[in-house]
Amino acid sequence: MAQFVPTFQRKASRFAALSLGVVFSLALCNSDAQPQAAAQDSVAQNSAVERGRKQFEQSCGFCHGADATGARGPDLVRSPLVAHDVKGDLIGEVIRHGRPDKGMPPIPAMTDEQVADIAAFLHARAAEALESASVPKSYPVEKLLTGNADAGKEYFNGPGGCKNCHSPTGDLAGIAAKYSPIELEARMLYPGDRKDGPQTTAVVTLPSGEQIKGQVVHADDFVVGLRDASGWYRSFARDRVKVELHDPLAAHGELLGKLTEADVHNLFAYLESLK
Amino acid sequence: MLSHVFPTIKRPSSRANRGPRRARFCLAGVGERGSCGCRLLYRALALPMSTMQGRVMLLLLVFFLVLCAPFVVAQGLDPAALLKPATDTWPTYNGDYSGRRFSPLDQINAGNIGSLTLAWAFPVRVAAIKSTPLEVNGILYFSTPDNVWAVDARFGREIWHYERRSEGDHIGHRGLAMYKNWLYFTTPDAHMICLDAKDGTVRWNVELADPKLGYFATMAPLVIRDHVIAGVSGDVTDVRGFLDSLDPETGALQWRWYTEPDPGQPGSETWPKESDAILHGGGMTWMTGTYDPGLNLLYWGTGNPNPVLAGEGRPGDNLYTCSIVALNPDTGKLVWFFQTSPHDVHDWDSVETPVLFDATFQGKPRKLLAQASRNGFFFVLDRVNGQHLVTAPFIDETWASRVDSRGRPVAKPEAAPSPDGALVEPGSDGSTNWMAPSFDPQTGLFYVNARRLFSIFYLTATGKAEGWGGRDHNLWANSTLRALDYRTGKVVWNHELGNRESIAGILTTAGHLLFTADNSGNLLALDPATGKTLWHLNMGGRLVASPMTYLLDDRQYLIIPVEDILYAFVLPEHLVAGPQSQTTETTNTRPFHSSSTPPGAPWNKGLTK
Numbered sequence: 038m039a040q041f042v043p044t045f046q047r048k049a050s051r052f053a054a055l056s057l058g059v060v061f062s063l064a065l066c067n068s069d070a071q072p073q074a075a076a077q078d079s080v081a082q083n084s085a086v087e088r089g090r091k092q093f094e095q096s097c098g099f100c101h102g103a104d105a106t107g108a109r110g111p112d113l114v115r116s117p118l119v120a121h122d123v124k125g126d127l128i129g130e131v132i133r134h135g136r137p138d139k140g141m142p143p144i145p146a147m148t149d150e151q152v153a154d155i156a157a158f159l160h161a162r163a164a165e166a167l168e169s170a171s172v173p174k175s176y177p178v179e180k181l182l183t184g185n186a187d188a189g190k191e192y193f194n195g196p197g198g199c200k201n202c203h204s205p206t207g208d209l210a211g212i213a214a215k216y217s218p219i220e221l222e223a224r225m226l227y228p229g230d231r232k233d234g235p236q237t238t239a240v241v242t243l244p245s246g247e248q249i250k251g252q253v254v255h256a257d258d259f260v261v262g263l264r265d266a267s268g269w270y271r272s273f274a275r276d277r278v279k280v281e282l283h284d285p286l287a288a289h290g291e292l293l294g295k296l297t298e299a300d301v302h303n304l305f306a307y308l309e310s311l312k
Numbered sequence: 313m314l315s316h317v318f319p320t321i322k323r324p325s326s327r328a329n330r331g332p333r334r335a336r337f338c339l340a341g342v343g344e345r346g347s348c349g350c351r352l353l354y355r356a357l358a359l360p361m362s363t364m365q366g367r368v369m370l371l372l373l374v375f376f377l378v379l380c381a382p383f384v385v386a387q388g389l390d391p392a393a394l395l396k397p398a399t400d401t402w403p404t405y406n407g408d409y410s411g412r413r414f415s416p417l418d419q420i421n422a423g424n425i426g427s428l429t430l431a432w433a434f435p436v437r438v439a440a441i442k443s444t445p446l447e448v449n450g451i452l453y454f455s456t457p458d459n460v461w462a463v464d465a466r467f468g469r470e471i472w473h474y475e476r477r478s479e480g481d482h483i484g485h486r487g488l489a490m491y492k493n494w495l496y497f498t499t500p501d502a503h504m505i506c507l508d509a510k511d512g513t514v515r516w517n518v519e520l521a522d523p524k525l526g527y528f529a530t531m532a533p534l535v536i537r538d539h540v541i542a543g544v545s546g547d548v549t550d551v552r553g554f555l556d557s558l559d560p561e562t563g564a565l566q567w568r569w570y571t572e573p574d575p576g577q578p579g580s581e582t583w584p585k586e587s588d589a590i591l592h593g594g595g596m597t598w599m600t601g602t603y604d605p606g607l608n609l610l611y612w613g614t615g616n617p618n619p620v621l622a623g624e625g626r627p628g629d630n631l632y633t634c635s636i637v638a639l640n641p642d643t644g645k646l647v648w649f650f651q652t653s654p655h656d657v658h659d660w661d662s663v664e665t666p667v668l669f670d671a672t673f674q675g676k677p678r679k680l681l682a683q684a685s686r687n688g689f690f691f692v693l694d695r696v697n698g699q700h701l702v703t704a705p706f707i708d709e710t711w712a713s714r715v716d717s718r719g720r721p722v723a724k725p726e727a728a729p730s731p732d733g734a735l736v737e738p739g740s741d742g743s744t745n746w747m748a749p750s751f752d753p754q755t756g757l758f759y760v761n762a763r764r765l766f767s768i769f770y771l772t773a774t775g776k777a778e779g780w781g782g783r784d785h786n787l788w789a790n791s792t793l794r795a796l797d798y799r800t801g802k803v804v805w806n807h808e809l810g811n812r813e814s815i816a817g818i819l820t821t822a823g824h825l826l827f828t829a830d831n832s833g834n835l836l837a838l839d840p841a842t843g844k845t846l847w848h849l850n851m852g853g854r855l856v857a858s859p860m861t862y863l864l865d866d867r868q869y870l871i872i873p874v875e876d877i878l879y880a881f882v883l884p885e886h887l888v889a890g891p892q893s894q895t896t897e898t899t900n901t902r903p904f905h906s907s908s909t910p911p912g913a914p915w916n917k918g919l920t921k
Contacts, residue, residue, distance in 0.1 A: 102776075104775055104776070106775065106776040106778065107588070107776075111588075112588065112776075112778075114778050115549065115550055115551075115592055115778065117522065117524070117525055120522075120524040120525050120526075121524050165778075166548075166549065166550075166778035166779035167526075167548050167549065167779055168779075169619075169772060169773065169777070169778065169779040169780045169781050169782070169783075170548055170620070170779060170780035170783055171783050172770045172772060172782070172783045172785065173772075176770070176772075180731040180732055181731075181732050181733065182732075183731075183732040184732075219770075222733060222768065223768065223785050223787060226735065226766070226768065226787050226788075227766070227787040227788040229787065229788070255832070256832075257810060257830060257832035257834060258808075258830065258832075258834070258845065258848070259834065259848060259850075260850075289788070290788055290790075293735070293737070293766040293787065293788060294708060294710070294737070294766075296735055298726045298730075298734060298735065301733065301735050301768075302732055302733075
């Protein structure tokens with residue numbers, strides 16, 4: 038969605054920059070677009086991570102925490118050694134020889150496969166920390182449903198002024214089925230994707246008094262360009278005509294500054310009930 | 313030899329010099345491409361001396377060498393020159409140490425701006441140019457991630473291009489620093505590279521920080537005498553921010569100042585004791601600071617703490633993240649600090665330029681420092697001791713409940729990121745960001761490209777947060793250029809730039825002009841006193857950097873990058889030669905930071921009260 042682009046780009050560029058593992062690349066990319074071999078690799082990788090998780094919990098979790106964020110021993114998600122490790126080449130050394138000076142016992146019996154699995158798990162944990170700079174589209178609705186739907190309905194019909202443009206049996210019928218909960222919350226606040234939504238329109242009054250109405254293609258301080266009723270593009274220098282712009286989303290913009298946190302969550306609870 | 317001979321032409325003492333100087337320049341300019349001068353030499357030597365043509369050639373050769381001789385001079389930058397404000401050049405990221413981005417040049421001015429014309433364009437075809445070029449001795453030096461160019465500042469032709477592909481974040485690059493004949497360039501893999509300004513060859517290359525840990529670098533270093541000051545970026549992982557001073561000759565580390573104090577040191581009490589949070593607390597130093605040579609204080613803004621949106625594991629103010637700090641540039645020791653966002657949980661780095669100027673405050677002349685901060689507040693401090701003078705929102709915000717006795721905004725608890733989402737203005741991109749602000753001593757106004765930006769902040773971390781621990785979704789943004797009264801932070805005028813987030817920087821000049829761009833691809837020249845548009849041009853792309861200007865051959869150039877093309881604007885020749893053209897000799901003697909508003913100027917009334 039348009040409003041998410043800057044966020045996504047920033048996150049993606051940071052993520053791409055840090056080649057700390059490909060485990061979570063599926064979460065970022067459309068898996069359908071991936072070659073089949075890559076998909077299989079990814080499945081294999083995921084199994085390695087799961088085996089590694091169990092192995093880690095059993096052999097290392099007591100000191101490093103089951104999630105590797107540290108307990109008596111250091112946090113390994115932030116570990117420079119893990120960051121430099123490639124498929125267990127550094128991690129394996131530490132596991133097998135221990136860190137006697139710091140009280141870590143050696144585990145010489147650990148097999149190559151077990152080391153590789155633990156390494157895969159730790160790299161996955163590091164990647165997860167990187168990936169934490171995003172909100173998954175499959176965000177659990179329970180986390181979002183902290184408001185009161187009835188209060189939301191009241192706000193919708195009352196102070197919010199939502200009913201002036203929207204109806205739960207009209208344009209919003211089944212809206213909760215149309216969007217994922219997290220998308221619905223964002224679109225409820227500001228429906229940013231305007232391609233399939235309502236467009237800004239303009240009324241241009243020429244010096245002769247003639248009026249031209251249409252959908253705005255471009256508007257800045259100097260020019261307004263629009264598609265008139267015939268479908269043809271027309272443009273005008275703004276210092277020679279009178280221009281009135283009508284932004285159908287203006288009410289959303291104004292509401293952003295007025296909504297309390299409670300209003301947001303109540304309204305969301307109400308819209309989420311419109312399945 | 314000839315390939316790097318550039319004439320160093322001082323400002324002419326009289327207009328009568330114009331013709332000959334231009335001719336000399338032309339010869340040297342052609343010679344620079346290794347054709348004209350060499351051909352003359354070759355032909356003179358190849359032809360028999362007895363022929364008339366040979367004698368003419370020899371004469372021409374002698375004439376050529378005589379003309380060139382005075383111009384074979386060092387092309388470098390004496391660091392002592394930086395101690396005085398730049399007048400006709402642009403030798404540092406901000407043009408001078410003050411960070412005002414005000415140029416005393418006025419050849420291009422409010423009276424002739426309508427005649428501005430294109431001199432040349434230089435496309436880099438690599439990435440958007442976010443850097444501000446340096447201009448030293450007729451050469452522009454600028455960068456994108458992994459790339460540096462030296463470009464003829466008169467004609468827009470490439471002199472050299474340096475490229476070094478690297479791992480690391482390529483989000484943007486702000487520019488270079490120069491010391492004598494050397495350039496300093498930071499890289500996406502957090503290296504500092506010293507290049508020979510003559511040809512772009514590498515002199516040395518040192519690692520500032522480990523890129524495998526998530527560090528990278530985008531900033532333009534700052535040269536102070538024999539220190540090259542460099543900061544680092546990277547808040548996707550929980551690493552410790554720092555500022556380095558390197559030896560310009562060798563790259564050896566002179567000092568390192570960590571954003572988070574060592575455990576047990578003053579400031580460490582603002583972090584939890586029984587955890588490693590302080591050593592993973594972020595606070596990146598990713599924008600170029602400013603410097604007061606008189607006080608010998610280096611001013612730097614620090615970034616957000618880590619984990620970014622999840623503050624639970626780091627209770628306390630988290631010093632010295634989201635702060636303006638004053639350091640001794642010779643030792644790296646902290647002299648004073650001011651925190652703009654205590655315990656930040658919104659990614660509101662306080663790295664925006666700390667702008668230095670001297671002006672009257674409550675009836676007394678003061679040495680001031682002003683910052684329009686990413687959190688939406690404008691701060692004015694006494695830069696001698698960090699005393700807080702002004703805190704005022706420069707745009708709507710919804711996150712602060714009040715300002716405390718120390719001038720720090722206090723966050724509402726409900727504005728903190730939450731699992732169900734907290735609607736907050738501004739979003740994490742901030743009410744402003746890295747784009748350059750400006751202070752114009754002629755108007756006494758501080759200018760900032762500001763935004764109204766609503767975002768919903770989600771806390772996603774469960775268990776111990778690592779990295780960001782959440783994210784915000786931008787909902788709606790609208791940009792506006794604001795002129796602020798530095799005495800109160802009140803908005804004096806407002807110029808709308810359109811929907812979405814502007815990242816266009818600002819330049820003001822003695823020509824009573826303010827340069828920036830709107831969000832529709834128009835470059836703008838505004839009246840700095842009123843915000844009225846005096847000139848605009850649709851460039852078909854966005855300005856994602858900051859404009860700069862310089863004077864060469866008695867001609868003022870205005871450089872504005874639009875996406876991946878550098879554009880140079882000048883006045884048409886007949887206007888430059890005309891009587892209205894004024895070089896600003898008088899401004900050469902202007903003392904550093906002076907607020908040199910002409911007495912009696914209408915916009916000066918407030919200043920003198």
